[in-house]
Amino acid sequence: xxxxxxxxxxxxxxxxxxxxxxxxxxxxxxxxxxxxxxxxxxxxxxxxxxxxxxxxxxxxxxxxxxxxxxxxxxxxxxxxxxxxxxxxxxxxxxxxxxxxxxxxxxxxxxxxxxxxxxxxxxxxxxxxxxxxxxxxxxxxxxxxxxxxxxxxxxxxxxxxxxxxxxxxxxxxxxxxxxxxxxxxxxxxxxxxxxxxxxxxxxxxxxxxxxxxxxxxxxxxxxxxxxxxxxxxxxxxxxxxxxxxxxxxxxxxxxxxx
Numbered sequence: 001x002x003x004x005x006x007x008x009x010x011x012x013x014x015x016x017x018x019x020x021x022x023x024x025x026x027x028x029x030x031x032x033x034x035x036x037x038x039x040x041x042x043x044x045x046x047x048x049x050x051x052x053x054x055x056x057x058x059x060x061x062x063x064x065x066x067x068x069x070x071x072x073x074x075x076x077x078x079x080x081x082x083x084x085x086x087x088x089x090x091x092x093x094x095x096x097x098x099x100x101x102x103x104x105x106x107x108x109x110x111x112x113x114x115x116x117x118x119x120x121x122x123x124x125x126x127x128x129x130x131x132x133x134x135x136x137x138x139x140x141x142x143x144x145x146x147x148x149x150x151x152x153x154x155x156x157x158x159x160x161x162x163x164x165x166x167x168x169x170x171x172x173x174x175x176x177x178x179x180x181x182x183x184x185x186x187x188x189x190x191x192x193x194x195x196x197x198x199x200x201x202x203x204x205x206x207x208x209x210x211x212x213x214x215x216x217x218x219x220x221x222x223x224x225x226x227x228x229x230x231x232x233x234x235x236x237x238x239x240x241x242x243x244x245x246x247x248x249x250x251x252x253x254x255x256x257x
Contacts, residue, residue, distance in 0.1 A: 034059035035067045042081055053082055060095060068099035069107040076110070076168055080176045087172035089114070089165055100127065105134035112141060117164055117197055120155045121148035140236070147234055156195075163195035170201060184212055191226065199230040200238045207241075220245070 034055035041052030056074075059067035072095035074082040093114060099107035108131035115124035124145045128138075147153075156164060166186040173182035187205070190198035203226035205212050206219045224245060230238035246254035 031059045031062055031064035031067065035064055035070070038067075038070065050083075056082070060098075063098075063102075065099040065102035065104040065107070068095045068102075069104045069110075072096035072099065072107060072110060077172050077175045079172055080179050086180055086182070087165070087168040089168045092168075100130070103130070103134055105131045105136045108134065109136050109138070109141075112145070116141065116144055116148070117167070118156050118161070119148060119153050121145050121153060125149065144236065151234075160193060160195075163190040163193045163198060166190035167195060167198045167201070170198070178212075184214075191229075196230045196233040196235045196238075199226050199233075200235050200241075203227040203230065203238065203241065 037047060038052045038056035038059075040046040041049055056067055056071060060071045071082065072092040074092075075084065075088045075095065076092035077087070079085065079087055093111070096107040096110050096114070100111055108127045112124045112127040112131060115121070115127065128136075128141060128145060167190050169182060170187045170190075173180045184205075187198055187202055191202040203223040206215075206226065207223035208218065210216065210218050224242070227238040227242050227245070231242055242254075
């Protein structure tokens, strides 16, 4: 999908002569090509990786919405693809905002998710509505926002927002295929601070990936403890995991609850 972008190129004066200004259409095509140069490099290994990353940044900085959205995703979830050491959610939000204002629904959706994770349901609701106008649908996200709205959940205070950053660092660690350096103590610290999404992820580590915690085998008892903490904050993933756990041990009363 191409977006109409008007780019005014500077006129280079050499004596009394000047270079012709590149047309809007030609500029658009160039930005699109730079965007796809990155896609082809990441997906198919075509071309030089460093050049592809540079092209993505150039395209995003020139105002191409899809590149801006992609760059935001890189900072949030796959910093390794843009040669960064770890997740930088602040930079991700900056780029998503640039793309979202150009009606890129992927960026709008990511902003809605980010604000849900910050418990800023008013902003989450705003961006989800804009994304829906551009064709995005997600009933789960909608109900999560509605749940916060009904309970008038308060945003995470600034002094506690490190927990959210630690959570995104864990997500990027997992999505990179565990290539990035990440201290699992950061996830534990985030969970212990009360951050619900980290509590759910920590529970899942105990249940399914004990190796990430330095354990030899799953610890279901610990998983259940953390799922309960998250479930009490109405995290639907934790609630679903608990229901499945109690069904597995045939505790139907708890499973139904």
